Amino acid sequence: MNSTYKVSVNKVFEFDVTEEDILKTDITSNLDTTHHVLLDNTSYHTEIVQSDFNAKQYTIKVNHNTYQVNIADELDARIKEMGFSIGSSKQVNAIKAPMPGLLLDIQVKTGQEVKEDDPLLILEAMKMENIILSPRDGIIKSISATTGDAVDKGQLLIEFE
CATH class of the missing domain: 2.40.50.100 (RNA polymerase II/Efflux pump adaptor protein, barrel-sandwich hybrid domain)
Incomplete structure (x- = not known):
């Protein structure tokens, strides 16, 4: 089963990201919170500035730009449909x-x-x-x-x- 994640950036942009998309991304950890990401021959330097794992909300810096990111999986969507x-x-x-x-x-x-x-x-x-x-x-x-x-x-x- 190929899971799909709903990713919201700054509550403005929404993307569907599949496990296949994640596997195509080359990610190298530099430290606990910083990573080097290579996607479609483009290099990105990322840092997880703040994270709330339970709420699935993250503040991420990508090439010196800061973004608010929310991630939801299929289970989150079903729970939301049920009102919980x-x-x-x-x-x-x-x-x-x-x-x-x-x-x-x-x-x-x-x-x-x-x-x-x-x-x-x-x-x-x-x-x-x-x-x-x-x-x-x-x-x-x-x-x-x-x-x-x-x-x-x-x-x-x-x-x-």
Whole structure:
């Protein structure tokens, strides 16, 4: 399988980069953060100025020009489609079923204050129990399902205030 990465530069330019593209690039490490890159017979001197590996955000200097780079893979795109992406997840106001299944337990009540990563509910799908955690701190505004309900993918389960 040939993975494709979505690379955003300065939030203006977007590129699709494949593993094949990466293999065609000649990269030599000079130090931990500096590299010499040879691509299409053009030489580049690069330095990783700052990196946030978890958010996949980097500040990179290429030939004395600085760029803000974000990298996303296929899994990141799928997570974003489900409404659980990093960064924007802090703005989530609703929890939807990530897959069809049976709602085994609801561990919160309307009006309850929750913290990020608190368990909200347990969803059984394909004979596995999936604990759905709170993506942010907040107060439960409403609960749209009850224990024992069969839910469809994308069905609204919980809303935050």
